[in-house]
Amino acid sequence: xxxxxxxxxxxxxxxxxxxxxxxxxxxxxxxxxxxxxxxxxxxxxxxxxxxxxxxxxxxxxxxxxxxxxxxxxxxxxxxxxxxxxxxxxxxxxxxxxxxxxxxxxxxxxxxxxxxxxxxxxxxxxxxxxxxxxxxxxxxxxxxxxxxxxxxxxxxxxxxxxxxxxxxxxxxxxxxxxxxxxxxxxxxxxxxxxxxxxxxxxxxxxxxxxxxxxxxxxxxxxxxxxxxxxxxxxxxxxxxxxxxxxxxxxxxxxxxxxxxxxxxxxxxxxxxxxxxxxxxxxxxxxxxxxxxxxxxxxxxxxxxxxxxxxxxxxxxxxxxxxxxxxxxxxxxxxxxxxxxxxxxxxxxxxxxxxxxxxxxxxxxxxxxxxxxxxxxxxxxxxxxxxxxxxxxxxxxxxxxxxxxxxxxxxxxx
Ligand code: HGY
Ligand code: MN
Ligand code: MN
Ligand code: MN
Numbered sequence: 001x002x003x004x005x006x007x008x009x010x011x012x013x014x015x016x017x018x019x020x021x022x023x024x025x026x027x028x029x030x031x032x033x034x035x036x037x038x039x040x041x042x043x044x045x046x047x048x049x050x051x052x053x054x055x056x057x058x059x060x061x062x063x064x065x066x067x068x069x070x071x072x073x074x075x076x077x078x079x080x081x082x083x084x085x086x087x088x089x090x091x092x093x094x095x096x097x098x099x100x101x102x103x104x105x106x107x108x109x110x111x112x113x114x115x116x117x118x119x120x121x122x123x124x125x126x127x128x129x130x131x132x133x134x135x136x137x138x139x140x141x142x143x144x145x146x147x148x149x150x151x152x153x154x155x156x157x158x159x160x161x162x163x164x165x166x167x168x169x170x171x172x173x174x175x176x177x178x179x180x181x182x183x184x185x186x187x188x189x190x191x192x193x194x195x196x197x198x199x200x201x202x203x204x205x206x207x208x209x210x211x212x213x214x215x216x217x218x219x220x221x222x223x224x225x226x227x228x229x230x231x232x233x234x235x236x237x238x239x240x241x242x243x244x245x246x247x248x249x250x251x252x253x254x255x256x257x258x259x260x261x262x263x264x265x266x267x268x269x270x271x272x273x274x275x276x277x278x279x280x281x282x283x284x285x286x287x288x289x290x291x292x293x294x295x296x297x298x299x300x301x302x303x304x305x306x307x308x309x310x311x312x313x314x315x316x317x318x319x320x321x322x323x324x325x326x327x328x329x330x331x332x333x334x335x336x337x338x339x340x341x342x343x344x345x346x347x348x349x350x351x352x353x354x355x356x357x358x359x360x361x362x363x364x365x366x367x368x369x370x371x372x373x374x375x376x377x378x379x380x381x382x383x384x385x386x387x388x389x390x391x392x393x394x395x396x397x398x399x400x401x402x403x404x405x406x407x408x409x410x411x412x
Contacts, residue, residue: 010359010362010363010402010406012121013117013120013121013363013402013405013406014117014120015113015117015398015401015402016113016116017394017395017397017398019113020109020110020113020394020397020398020401021394021397023057023109024101024102024105024106024109024397025101026053027050027053027054027093027101027105027109028101028105030046030047030049030050030053031046031095032044032046033097033098036100036101036388036389037098037099037100037387037388038095038098038099038100038101038388039095039096039097039098039099040093040094040095041094041097041140041141042094042135042136042138042140042141042142042147042176043071043141043176043177043179043180043182047093047094047180048180048181050093051071051073051093051133054073054093054108054109054112054133055067055073055075057109057112058073058075058112058131059075061075061112061115061116061119062077062115062119063075063076063077063112063115063131064076064078067182068191068192069177069182069183069184069186069189069191069192070135070136070147070148070151070177070182070183070189070192071135071148071177071180071181071182072132072133072134072135072148072149072151072152072192073132073133074130074131074132075112075115075130075131075132076128076129076130077115077125077128077129077130078128079124079125079126079127079128079129079412080124080125080126081126081127082128084126084127084128084200085127085197085198085199085200086127086128086129086130086198086199086200087125087127087128087129087130087199087200087201087202087203087408087411087412088129088130088131088132088199088201088202088203089107089111089114089129089130089131089132089202089203089204089205089404089408090107090108090111090130090131090132090133090134090204091104091105091106091107091108091111091133091134091137091204091205091206092104092107092108092133092134092135092136092137092138092148093105093108093133094135094136094137094138094140095138096138096140096386097140098387098388099385099386099387099388099390100384100385100386100387100388100389100390100391101390102207102385102390102391102392102397103206103207103209103385103386103390104137104138104206106205106206106207106392106397106400107204107205107206108131108133110205110397110400110401110404111131111132111205111404112131113401114205114401114402114404114405114408115129115131115405117401117402117405118405118408118409121405123409125408125409125412126412127200127411127412128412129408129412130199134146134148134149134152135147135148136148137149137375139231139340141167141168141176142162142165142166142167142173143165143231143233143301143340144158144161144165144340144341145229145231145341145375146375148192151189151192151193152192152193152194153194154193154194159188159189159190159192159193162174162189163187174187200411201349201351201352201411202352203352203356203404203407203408203411205400205401205403205404206372206374207385207390207392207397208221208370208383208392209372209373209374209383209385209386210373210374210383210385211383212368212370212383213368213370213396214383216368217366218366218367218368219360219365219366219367219396219399220356220360220365220366220367220368220399220400220403221367221368221369221370222348222353222356222357222360222367222368222369222370223348223370223371223372224347224348224353224369224370224371225307225345225346225347225348225371225372226345226346226371226372226375227276227305227306227307227345227371227372227373228305228306228307228308228309228312228343228344228345229303229304229305229341229343229375230303230304230305230312230313230316230339230341230342230343231301231302231303231304231339231340231341232301232302232304232316232319232337232338232339232340233299233300233301233302233336233337233338233340234258234261234299234300234301234302234323234334234336234337234338235297235298235299235300235334235335235336236254236257236258236261236297236298236300236326236327236330236332236333236334236335237254237296237297237332237333237335238251238252238253238254238257238294238295238296238297238330238331238332238333239251239252239294239296240254240288240293240294240295240296240297241293241294241296242292242293242294243291243292243293243294244292246294251294252330252331252332253294253295253330253332254286254287254295254296254297254298254332255286255294255295255298256295256330257298257326257327257330257332258284258286258295258298258299258300259284260326260330261281261300261319261322261323261326262281262284262300264318264319264322264323264326265279265280265281265302265304265315265319265322266279268315268318268319268322269304269315271318272306272311272314272315274306274308274311276306276307276308276311277304277305277306277308277311277312277315278304278305278306278373279302279303279304279305279315279319280302280303280304281300281301281302282301282303283299283300283301284298284299284300284301285298285299285300286298287299302319304316304319305373307345307371307373309344309345313342316339316342320337323337324337351411352407352411353369355407355410355411356403356407358406358407358410359402359403359406359407359410360403362406363399363402363403363406365399365402365403
């Protein structure tokens with residue numbers, strides 16, 4: 001709903017690109033690996049410092065800040081009609097091992113700057129505007145992606161599962177959260193659950209993480225849908241043994257079962273016949289991990305996605321059958337085949353798509369409707385992401401901030 005006197009005038013919007021770039025660079029220094037790589041794992045010391053940096057910026061932008069029991073952080077600009085559902089925007093600042101400095105970060109720092117842009121333009125929101133930093137969008141530490149936002153979306157299943165969840169060092173989710181200053185003395189996460197209708201709209205500014213906008217010279221990608229992601233954990237167990245003494249006919253090698261399963265994933269994905277089906281084995285661990293010991297255990301994690309949910313589910317089913325067949329053939333035990341998440345594709349709301357399109361037109365920015373193949377998206381080069389070479393120009397980021405500011409203005 002637009003009303004002339006409260007709409008931000010797109011011609012008068014100015015992004016402080018220099019400060020924004022400085023903030024992106026500074027945030028990237030909170031990392032457990034050397035520059036240009038960024039590694040920022042949930043609830044680590046660097047994550048806590050980075051969160052403090054963000055809360056400080058939110059405060060300086062006049063937002064009132066609060067955190068929930070898992071560390072989702074909310075910065076609120078109260079509207080003139082605060083009882084109306086707010087318009088929210090935000091993203092994540094956790095970074096997978098050896099990644100870059102823009103993924104997620106642009107959607108948090110850019111959102112704070114969009115608030116600054118709106119304030120400088122003299123805009124006064126009717127609905128409240130909120131900037132959200134979501135806890136653990138990346139699955140790195142506890143194996144589940146979008147942890148904070150799933151809880152906000154009232155995932156009872158996740159809330160229960162977290163009571164038994166540990167990281168690779170056997171640190172429980174709740175101990176890790178407490179060390180970071182969250183989940184004080186409660187294991188009940190229902191306080192995180194968001195009331196239905198709490199927000200009227202949610203927007204996210206994100207680098208594209210793919211090559212299309214760069215190749216086509218387009219400023220803004222308007223995401224109409226996000227591909228359906230799924231992840232699976234698999235364990236095989238065999239007898240192990242001495243790499244010299246156990247002769248080949250007597251082996252049941254859990255490592256080779258894992259290797260064969262990885263190739264099966266690739267085969268089933270390619271057999272789908274669509275380039276939109278993708279599958280990756282990004283984790284493969286062998287136990288005990290010695291050159292002269294036959295692997296007695298292997299652990300594989302599979303990420304598979306598609307814009308077509310049923311086609312992706314067919315791949316999952318075939319991978320499961322392959323895991324069973326491989327275990328039988330190699331006489332190892334398939335001790336775990338666990339689907340961690342199997343999400344449907346997400347569709348952007350029509351009103352938000354239209355607002356983003358209107359904003360891009362007002363700002364004279366070229367734009368294109370796109371599907372996000374990563375869980376999120378906007379403009380990067382040359383499509384690198386989840387690695388140190390990830391890059392987006394500050395001009396493109398600033399254009400994204402303007403589109404975000406105008407879209408929030410329209411929606412508030
Ligand atoms: O994996 C994803 O798509 C997201 O970047 N976490
Ligand atoms: Mn990511
Ligand atoms: Mn991201
Ligand atoms: Mn396992």
